Amino acid sequence: MNRRLFIQQASLFTLTLGSAKILSACTSSSSSDAANIQEINFGVLSTESQVNQKPIWEPFAAAMSKEIGITIKPFYVTQYAAVIEAMRFGKVQVAWLGGKSYIQAVQMAKAEAFAQVVSEDGTKGYYSHLIVNKDNPIAAEAKAEGGDKYVIKNAAKLTFAFNDPNSTSGFLVPSYYIFTKNKIDPKKAFKRLIFAGNHEACALAVANKKVDVATVSNEGLARLEKTNPEARKKIEIIWQSPMIPSDPVAYRQDLPADIKKKFQNFFYNYKDEKVLKPFKIAGFAPAEDKVW
Numbered sequence: 001m002n003r004r005l006f007i008q009q010a011s012l013f014t015l016t017l018g019s020a021k022i023l024s025a026c027t028s029s030s031s032s033d034a035a036n037i038q039e040i041n042f043g044v045l046s047t048e049s050q051v052n053q054k055p056i057w058e059p060f061a062a063a064m065s066k067e068i069g070i071t072i073k074p075f076y077v078t079q080y081a082a083v084i085e086a087m088r089f090g091k092v093q094v095a096w097l098g099g100k101s102y103i104q105a106v107q108m109a110k111a112e113a114f115a116q117v118v119s120e121d122g123t124k125g126y127y128s129h130l131i132v133n134k135d136n137p138i139a140a141e142a143k144a145e146g147g148d149k150y151v152i153k154n155a156a157k158l159t160f161a162f163n164d165p166n167s168t169s170g171f172l173v174p175s176y177y178i179f180t181k182n183k184i185d186p187k188k189a190f191k192r193l194i195f196a197g198n199h200e201a202c203a204l205a206v207a208n209k210k211v212d213v214a215t216v217s218n219e220g221l222a223r224l225e226k227t228n229p230e231a232r233k234k235i236e237i238i239w240q241s242p243m244i245p246s247d248p249v250a251y252r253q254d255l256p257a258d259i260k261k262k263f264q265n266f267f268y269n270y271k272d273e274k275v276l277k278p279f280k281i282a283g284f285a286p287a288e289d290k291v292w
Contacts, residue, residue, distance in 0.1 A: 037259065040068075041075040043083040043095030046198065052227045056278040063275060068262045078197060080166030084109050087252060094251040094263060099168040099292045102248045106289065113248040114260070115267040116287035120280055125243035127218045128169035130178075131206050134236045138212060147238025148178045151213055155189035161196045161205045161214035162186075169217035170199060173241050200224060207231035213238075222280045245291050249284065 042061060046053050057074045064072040075092050077083045080101040086092040088109035096117075097105060105111035116124055130147040132139045138158075142150040151158065163170020179186050186193055194211065196202045199220025205211045208231075218240075225232045249267060251260060267284040270276075276283060 037070060037256070039071040039073060040094060040259075041086070041092045042072050043086060043092040043097070044074045044076050045080060045083055045096065045098065045101070046076050046078050052200070052223075059275045060279075063270065063272065064266055067266045067270075068259070070259070070262075080164050084166075087111060090252070093255055094249070096247060096249050098166070098247055099245055100172045101166050101168070102250060102292050104166065105250060110253040111250040112253045113250045113287050113289050113292065114264055115249040115284040116291060117246040117249075118282045118285050119246065120282050122282060123243070124246045124285065126169065126246055127243060128173040128241035129216050129218060129221065129237045130174065130213055130239035131203065131216055131221075131235050132213055132238055133206050133209055133234055135234070136209070136212060139236050139238070142213075142238040143236065147213075150238065151178060152182055152184060155184070155186070156191060158190055158213055159192040159194075159211040160186065160190045161194050161202050161211045163199055163202050163215055164195060164197055167199075167215075169241070169244055170202060170215045170220075171195075173244055174215045174239075177241055178239075200227075203235060204228070204231055207234040219280055223278075226278065248287060248292060 042064070044053060044057055053076060054074075057076075061072045061074050072094075075083075075086060075095075077086065080098065083092060083095050083097065084101060084105045087095055087105055095105070095111070097111070102111060102113060118124055119126065130151060132142055132147075138150070138154070145153075151160070162174075165171055175186070178184075179189075192211075194205075196205050196211075196214065199216050200223070202214040202216045203220060203224050206214045207228075221232065221235065221237075224235075251263060255263075264286070268286055271283055
């Protein structure tokens with residue numbers, strides 16, 4: 001299935017499960033001439049707590065500022081809808097998004113993808129997981145039976161955490177493959193269902209035995225290994241999704257052409273391993289809208 005068609009069709013089902021507001025379309029604010037732009041806000045979807053994000057993002061933003069010649073300020077948000085709205089109203093000019101949030105940003109905030117994340121192994125994709133605590137009595141059975149099958153069969157006895165309603169790997173993809181395809185409404189199926197808000201919160205909810213099962217991305221688990229290795233040791237993966245196209249980086253369509261070019265040159269050529277290592281990526285590749 002076409003990736004965008006998949007996301008749009010899956011969203012028709014999963015949209016009713018989330019609490020995020022649908023943003024109405026509006027005309028974008030006019031952009032300044034390139035010569036007058038002294039500062040650009042770069043939208044960061046904080047899939048971890050901001051205290052963990054700052055040491056990762058500040059060196060990257062500093063390198064970007066030096067190369068582009070404009071001060072780049074990370075604009076941290078905790079919800080996917082927030083960065084879309086910030087871009088829509090011109091408070092954010094460039095952002096690192098997820099697949100689902102990017103499609104919404106195209107429709108609502110005139111976003112235009114120009115780069116795509118390349119993983120450390122050279123792939124342009126990542127995965128959604130279902131996770132449990134290794135000490136939870138359900139872990140062995142769930143892993144043996146297949147996490148998706150186990151969750152479907154035992155949902156009424158389980159507590160479950162999604163990430164954010166606008167998360168591709170933390171909500172949309174597991175919703176589609178596990179629930180939509182099996183005609184199950186998770187709102188009614190589980191003993192208790194929550195939205196934890198981000199990948200870190202989902203992982204910690206499982207590690208701390210607050211829920212039985214949660215969604216998380218492989219990238220989120222890799223970051224947790226660095227920021228909270230003891231919590232990561234407690235987590236068992238019981239299901240993996242098909243590969244999801246890696247995250248896009250997008251700017252507003254009305255950003256001046258010469259500044260767009262500077263962003264392209266920076267992202268396509270930036271290879272500082274020390275700065276990129278905390279992101280668990282090798283760099284970025286050119287990308288077009290059709291990837292998502």
